[in-house]
Every structure is written in C-alpha cells, then in structure tokens.
Amino acid sequence: MSGTRRSEKARDGGRALCRAGRVEHTIDPVYDGRSEVLVLGTMPSPKSREEGFFYGHPQNRFWRVLAALFDEPVPENNAERTDLLLRRHIALWDVLASCDIEGASDASIANAQPNDMARILQAAPVRRVFCTGSTAARLYGKLCEPATGMAAEKLPSTSPANAVWSLPRLVEAYRAVAESVTPFRPPALEVPEVVALEGAIAAAGTPLDALMRRAGRFLAYEARKALEGKGGETEKGKADGPLPACGGGVAKGAAGRAVRREGPAVVFCGNGNNGGDGWVAAEYLDNWGIPVRVITAKAPDELTAEPARGAALRAAAALGPGSAVHVAPDLAAVESLLADAPLALDAILGTGFSHDTVKPPFDSWIRALNAARERGTAVVAADVPSGLSAQTGAAAAESVRADVTVTMIVPKPGLLAPAGAPYCGRVRVAPLAYIEPLLG
Ligand SMILES: NC(=O)C1=CN([C@@H]2O[C@H](COP(=O)(O)OP(=O)(O)OC[C@H]3O[C@@H](n4cnc5c(N)ncnc54)[C@H](OP(=O)(O)O)[C@@H]3O)[C@@H](O)[C@H]2O)[C@@H](O)CC1
Numbered sequence: 001m002s003g004t005r006r007s008e009k010a011r012d013g014g015r016a017l018c019r020a021g022r023v024e025h026t027i028d029p030v031y032d033g034r035s036e037v038l039v040l041g042t043m044p045s046p047k048s049r050e051e052g053f054f055y056g057h058p059q060n061r062f063w064r065v066l067a068a069l070f071d072e073p074v075p076e077n078n079a080e081r082t083d084l085l086l087r088r089h090i091a092l093w094d095v096l097a098s099c100d101i102e103g104a105s106d107a108s109i110a111n112a113q114p115n116d117m118a119r120i121l122q123a124a125p126v127r128r129v130f131c132t133g134s135t136a137a138r139l140y141g142k143l144c145e146p147a148t149g150m151a152a153e154k155l156p157s158t159s160p161a162n163a164v165w166s167l168p169r170l171v172e173a174y175r176a177v178a179e180s181v182t183p184f185r186p187p188a189l190e191v192p193e194v195v196a197l198e199g200a201i202a203a204a205g206t207p208l209d210a211l212m213r214r215a216g217r218f219l220a221y222e223a224r225k226a227l228e229g230k231g232g233e234t235e236k237g238k239a240d241g242p243l244p245a246c247g248g249g250v251a252k253g254a255a256g257r258a259v260r261r262e263g264p265a266v267v268f269c270g271n272g273n274n275g276g277d278g279w280v281a282a283e284y285l286d287n288w289g290i291p292v293r294v295i296t297a298k299a300p301d302e303l304t305a306e307p308a309r310g311a312a313l314r315a316a317a318a319l320g321p322g323s324a325v326h327v328a329p330d331l332a333a334v335e336s337l338l339a340d341a342p343l344a345l346d347a348i349l350g351t352g353f354s355h356d357t358v359k360p361p362f363d364s365w366i367r368a369l370n371a372a373r374e375r376g377t378a379v380v381a382a383d384v385p386s387g388l389s390a391q392t393g394a395a396a397a398e399s400v401r402a403d404v405t406v407t408m409i410v411p412k413p414g415l416l417a418p419a420g421a422p423y424c425g426r427v428r429v430a431p432l433a434y435i436e437p438l439l440g
C-alpha cells in the first residue's frame with residue numbers, strides 16, 4: 001500500500017497533462033501505514049512538476065524547515081526527501097487534484113477539484129492535518145473537510161514569496177508537526193546485524209555509496225554544530241549553507257569546553273569505509289565554507305575498500321583551494337596540522353575494527369588527536385571512536401576520546417557499554433534510512 005512509488009506521469013514531471021491554464025496533479029502522495037500527520041499544499045508549482053516532487057523550487061523553504069525541525073541535514077534529492085517524510089511519520093500531498101491556475105499563483109486558482117484524502121486516511125493513522133498556506137487551508141475546508149471530518153490547521157507558506165516569514169519563524173510555526181509524530185528510537189544492533197541491515201537498505205533502493213554520502217553529510221553537520229559550540233542543542237531554524245570560515249576567537253565546544261577557532265578542521269581518514277565517511281564529511285565542510293586538512297595514510301586511488309574509494313576520489317577532486325589533502329604525513333606534520341585546529345574528525349576506524357592494538361600510523365594519529373583535544377580541539381568521531389570495539393566497548397591501548405560520536409543508522413552495543421561509553425561523548429544516531437519496515 002505504499003504511496004511512494006512515482007508513476008509514469010510523475011516521472012515526466014506532469015508536462016504531458018499540463019494544458020494551458022488547466023493543471024492536473026501528477027505526483028503520487030508520500031505516506032504509509034506509519035504516517036501520523038498529513039501535510040497538504042495546494043497544488044505543485046511548475047518547478048515542482050518539473051522536478052516530479054513536492055516543493056521542488058530551490059528557494060522554497062519547506063525542506064529546510066523540515067530538516068531544521070528534526071535537527072538533521074537538508075535532504076538533497078527526492079529519494080532523501082521521501083525517506084525523511086516516512087522516517088518521521090509524515091504524509092505529504094496536496095489539496096487539489098486539478099484546477100485552472102496561472103503559474104504558481106494560488107490567487108488565480110479556479111474550477112478546483114480536490115484529491116481524495118481517503119486514499120491516505122484509510123491507510124494511515126493520521127491524527128492531525130496541516131495545510132501549508134491560506135489557500136490550501138481554505139480549499140481544504142471547503143472541498144475536503146466535509147468528506148474527511150477532520151479540520152486542518154493552517155501553517156504559513158514556505159514559498160519565497162512569503163518573505164515576511166523568516167526561516168526561524170517558519171520553523172517555530174511548523175514545530176506542531178514535529179510534536180505530533182512519534183519519534184522512532186532505533187534499537188542497538190550487533191555489528192553483524194548492522195552489516196545485514198546495510199544490505200537490506202541497499203536492496204530496498206539506497207545503494208551503499210548513497211548511504212555513505214548521507215553518513216558523511218550527517219558527520220559534517222554534527223561537526224559544524226560542534227564548531228559552532230552548539231553541542232547537544234537542537235538547531236533552530238538553521239539552514240545548511242555557507243558559514244563564515246573559521247575566524248579567530250574562542251567558542252564553547254561540543255562538550256562545553258573552550259575551543260580555539262583559528263585554523264582549518266582536520267579530518268583523519270582510515271583506509272576502510274569509516275575513512276569514506278570522513279572523506280565525504282571533508283567535502284561537505286569545505287563546501288560549507290569550513291576549510292579542511294584531510295590526513296590519510298593512502299592516496300584516494302590507492303584505496304581498495306568500496307564505496308570509500310569512490311567517495312575519496314570525488315572529495316579530493318571537489319575540495320576548494322582553502323583545503324588540502326596530506327598523504328602519509330610524518331608525525332611532526334600531523335601534530336603541526338592539529339596545533340591550531342578548532343575541530344578534528346576521527347574517521348580512522350569504525351565497525352571493521354576489534355583488536356587490542358592499533359597498527360601504525362593510526363596509533364600515533366590517535367595519540368596526537370587525544371593530545372589536541374586536551375588543548376581544546378573538539379573531536380567528533382564517525383560511527384565509533386577509533387580503537388573502541390563497536391561490538392563490546394573494549395578499548396585498545398590507543399583509543400580516541402570524542403566529544404561527539406555520530407553513529408550511523410543504529411546505536412551499537414559498544415557505545416552503550418560501561419567500558420565504551422566514556423570514550424564516546426555525546427552519541428548522536430544519524431538516521432540515514434527508513435529502517436522501520438526492515439527491522440522485522
Ligand atoms: N558499508 C557501507 O556502505 C557503509 C559503511 N559505513 C561506514 O563504514 C564503516 C565500516 O567500514 P569497514 O567495514 O570498511 O571497516 P572500517 O571500520 O573502516 O575498518 C577497516 C579498516 O581497519 C583497518 N584495520 C583493521 N585492523 C586494524 C588494526 N589492528 N590497526 C589498524 N587498522 C586496522 C583495516 O586495514 P587493513 O587491516 O585492511 O590494512 C581497514 O582499512 C562503518 O563503521 C561506517 O563508518 C557508513 O558509511 C554507512 C555505509
């Protein structure tokens with residue numbers, strides 16, 4: 001009963017059915033049996049019809065609002081937008097099935113025919129209905145409410161035309177949506193179960209390289225928050241986008257410690273897929289205006305693990321002139337790069353590691369990282385602090401002490417174990433995919 005598969009009509013962006021003046025809705029609703037709120041617009045704009053998905057205009061703030069509400073990075077494509085909605089138990093559609101309309105002008109709507117809301121309401125336990133603007137709310141009240149018996153709550157439009165509503169105000173107005181859905185708390189899974197889950201996610205349509213992109217973006221998102229000194233706070237109204245490059249001064253770091261902010265962020269990448277997360281994060285940080293120094297034992301074309309190799313090649317090519325890659329630097333160079341770093345990312349070892357000792361050069365990198373943290377560098381770990389067994393929490397002789405650990409998809413037992421927890425700092429689970437239907 002999934003409403004998420006896009007029809008032939010949707011894939012052609014609705015152009016075939018978009019006659020002059022008369023527009024027919026051609027994008028399938030997003031919902032499933034877990035959707036608890038229904039969010040309705042009026043009718044997709046020409047840009048959305050072209051994109052084949054809701055709120056497709058790059059200036060429309062709908063996706064930025066939703067991402068900020070749930071404290072996660074802004075989704076970048078329609079698969080990620082669908083995933084966000086389903087993960088957060090939100091159904092999305094529009095009030096109208098067809099109407100006469102000029103461009104994206106709600107004011108010009110005439111001869112409106114409503115969508116049949118029973119399609120969603122009979123399949124999903126929807127508790128509240130929200131409309132994203134006055135026209136949608138008015139048309140819903142007139143054309144849909146008599147059939148549904150559910151009143152809709154009016155939200156401000158996220159359209160760029162509604163400039164009087166700033167992004168932070170929009171986020172506050174939309175908070176009722178987030179407060180109406182039941183948060184999903186992912187269970188801790190054993191490492192072999194996590195590997196199996198990654199396979200199931202891939203089989204369900206999100207290949208591992210796409211998953212790694214989401215992982216690295218989430219890591220960069222949390223790292224940027226650590227740099228801003230926001231720690232565990234929910235980011236209210238903050239859009240992804242360029243921030244000023246690191247300037248001078250001192251801010252409160254992720255753990256509330258004083259963090260120096262003079263130099264580029266340092267990203268340590270191992271040779272496996274944990275390193276791949278680091279490469280993607282480096283690319284995002286650089287793209288957001290935060291210069292990085294990537295430290296790697298091997299050049300991207302020497303890596304063999306996939307999808308890490310592809311991620312590293314892409315990131316190395318994308319880094320701007322303010323950033324740099326250091327292949328197999330000696331320890332003095334590593335220490336020098338860390339000397340002024342406000343932020344360091346630990347993407348050396350992840351779930352692939354469970355040993356008593358860490359091999360060179362990674363052992364010396366970990367020592368240097370921990371020493372830098374003692375001097376005020378904020379440390380954000382990818383998936384698990386390097387040196388720690390994600391499965392048991394046992395720490396190797398050299399193990400990273402992190403301020404924040406961004407663990408992918410689900411918590412792992414080692415992060416929660418008494419032996420492992422002190423190394424992790426604040427643990428943030430990155431909800432990279434809609435896993436509820438896959439958990440059996
Ligand atoms: N699969 C996916 O698509 C996704 C995966 N994701 C990410 O992948 C991570 C798992 O990646 P993985 O399985 O590649 O293992 P990983 O933790 O990088 O370690 C392997 C490296 O460790 C090294 N090594 C081993 N022993 C060592 C020692 N004693 N001392 C030193 N080094 C040692 C070993 O080197 P080698 O022994 O081969 O020389 C190899 O290079 C996971 O944690 C998550 O972050 C997410 O992006 C989501 C999508």
Ligand SMILES: [K+]
Nearest residue numbers: 346349384386
């Ligand atoms: K790590």
